Amino acid sequence: MRAARTMTATNDSSRVLREFYTTLFAAFGPQYWWPGETRDEIIIGAILTQNTAWTNVARAITQLRKHEALTLRAIHELDESRLADWIKPAGTYRVKARRLKALVHWFYDHFDGDLDRVFATPLAKLRPMLLSVSGVGPETADAILLYAGDIPTFVVDAYTRRILRRHDIIDGEAGYEHVKRLFEHANSPDAHVYGEYHALLVALAKRHCKSTADCDDCPLRDWPHDASK
DNA sequence: TGCCAGGCCGGGT
C-alpha cells in the first residue's frame, strides 16, 4: 500500500514535470543554453558562476579572453595568483582560481588534456571522478557533463529547487540527487532536452520568481503554487 | 545601505 502510494506520487510529479517543460517551452521558446562558445569556456564558466551572478562572470570571462587565457591549457600553464587577479570580477576569486587550477590539473593528469577522452568516459565513472576534484560539487559537475560534454545528466540549481518548492513537488529537505532523479525519471535521457529544460527554469525564475507580484503572467500560474516559498 | 547571486569546502559538533 505504501509502495503504491509512493508510486502514484512519483508518477504525478513526473507528469507535472513533463507538463512544465511543454508549457515553458511554448512560453519562452528554445534557449540554446549554456552561455559559452567553446567547451573550455563552458567548463571555466561553470566554476566561475558558483554562487555568483552571471553578469560578474561575464566580466571575468572577458578578462580571460583579453589575456588569451580562456582555454584549459592556458589556465593549466598560468600562475594561480595571476589567474586570480584576472577573474576578480567574478568574486571569491582566490577560491575560484584554486578550483580552476585543481580542475585543469585533474584534466591533464587523468586525460592528458584531451576533452574527447574525458567525455568518452562512461558517466557512471566520470561523474564521481569529477566530484572528487576539490571545488567541483554536484551542480558544477553536471553543468560540465551536460553543457560541455553533451551527456544527458540533469542540472539542479537554486532556481530549480525554489520553483519545485513553490509548486509543492519537493520540500525543503530534498537533496540534490533526489531532485535530479525526479527530472531524469520524468524525461527520457536527452542532453538537448535536459539543457533546454534547465535553461527554461532559469528563465522562469529570473522573470517571475523575484517577488510574489510576478506570478500574474507566469506560464505556470495555472498549477497550484505558493509564491511565498 | 545591506542583501543577494545559477556553490562548495572544511572544521566543529
Next chain:
DNA sequence: ACCCGGCATGGC
C-alpha cells in the same frame, strides 16, 4: 551525518 562560517565582487 549535519551545521555553519568563509569566500568577495557588482547590482539593486
